[in-house]
Amino acid sequence: MKKLAALDPDWNPRGHAWTVDSQWHYAYLAQLLAGGARLADVGPGVTLHGEDVGRWLATQRRDLGKLNEEQRRRLRELGVKKAVQGR
Structure with a gap:
């Protein structure tokens, strides 16, 4: 597992506390x-x-505050911001 993590830290998204589906969409x-x-x-x-x-x-934008810090960090790196209420 350490070798896999060295090649790709995202090889097991559940280790980051999110789903494979979420990893694919990201x-x-x-x-x-x-x-x-x-x-x-x-x-x-x-x-x-x-x-x-x-x-x-x-x-993700609507629920940004419910995501873990690593998810929020990655989304911020892509420029994603929390949705404005009412839109």
Whole structure:
């Protein structure tokens, strides 16, 4: 396991206290942004590899305060901010 962690610290997302599904959506969001998408354009219905990344992002923004610190840090690095109430 130490060798796997040395190669990829995210090989086991449950070790970070989040799900594999969440890890995939995070990676897909990062791919979209690296490909030139803007966060403002990634709304519900925006998909990658058949997954609704926009819907996942909206949930993360809404529930940002409920995520653990590492999740919030990673999302902040992508420019994600908490959703404004009422929007």
